[in-house]
Amino acid sequence: NFDELDKMLGFRTKNPNPILRITSSFLGPLMRIIRIVVYATRIGFNITSWTDPFLTFWVFAFLCTLAFILFIFPWRTFFFLSTIILLGPQNIAVRMYLEKRAREKEAADAERAERERQEAKRKGKQEAQLAAEAAARREEEEKKKKKKKGGLFGKKEEEPEIPDEINEADLYHSPRPAFYAHTRPTRRTQVPRDVAVPY
Numbered sequence: 615n616f617d618e619l620d621k622m623l624g625f626r627t628k629n630p631n632p633i634l635r636i637t638s639s640f641l642g643p644l645m646r647i648i649r650i651v652v653y654a655t656r657i658g659f660n661i662t663s664w665t666d667p668f669l670t671f672w673v674f675a676f677l678c679t680l681a682f683i684l685f686i687f688p689w690r691t692f693f694f695l696s697t698i699i700l701l702g703p704q705n706i707a708v709r710m711y712l713e714k715r716a717r718e719k720e721a722a723d724a725e726r727a728e729r730e731r732q733e734a735k736r737k738g739k740q741e742a743q744l745a746a747e748a749a750a751r752r753e754e755e756e757k758k759k760k761k762k763k764g765g766l767f768g769k770k771e772e773e774p775e776i777p778d779e780i781n782e783a784d785l786y787h788s789p790r791p792a793f794y795a796h797t798r799p800t801r802r803t804q805v806p807r808d809v810a811v812p813y
Contacts, residue, residue: 657669661673
């Protein structure tokens with residue numbers, strides 16, 4: 615949407631002038647702002663010089679009404695009441711009320727913080743108690759498992775721990791075959807060692 619002024623200035627139109635095409639992108643908004651200022655100046659000039667009688671009449675009527683209202687307005691009473699409201703002795707009571715509210719708010723905040731701190735302590739104690747009970751249950755379960763491991767002839771020997779790292783010398787002197795698939799044998803896949811049988 616562009617008007618005659620845009621057409622006259624060459625904005626938003628296909629103009630063969632390359633300079634106008636380049637400058638129209640940033641000069642267009644600037645010219646529109648200047649146009650608003652020109653319109654306001656023209657309206658003010660028309661009102662003050664009585665060039666536009668209709669608009670001038672309504673502006674003159676509004677100014678006359680405003681002057682009459684301000685003439686009969688009780689300025690002394692207005693300023694007296696304003697001074698009492700802004701600087702009167704009731705401000706002492708208002709200040710005391712606001713200070714009391716601030717102290718109550720601070721006390722409520724401190725009480726809430728203390729309550730939250732006590733709840734956190736109670737939760738910490740409960741968590742520590744639950745952790746101790748869980749540790750005691752685990753120890754009892756381990757003891758029961760150790761008791762169940764003993765068969766008819768007493769306690770079974772625990773399986774030897776197999777190290778994670780395998781040494782080449784241990785593999786060389788191992789009784790397993792050379793191309794044995796299980797590098798870490800279990801009880802099922804372990805090759806039996808020589809057993810000394812008494813005669």
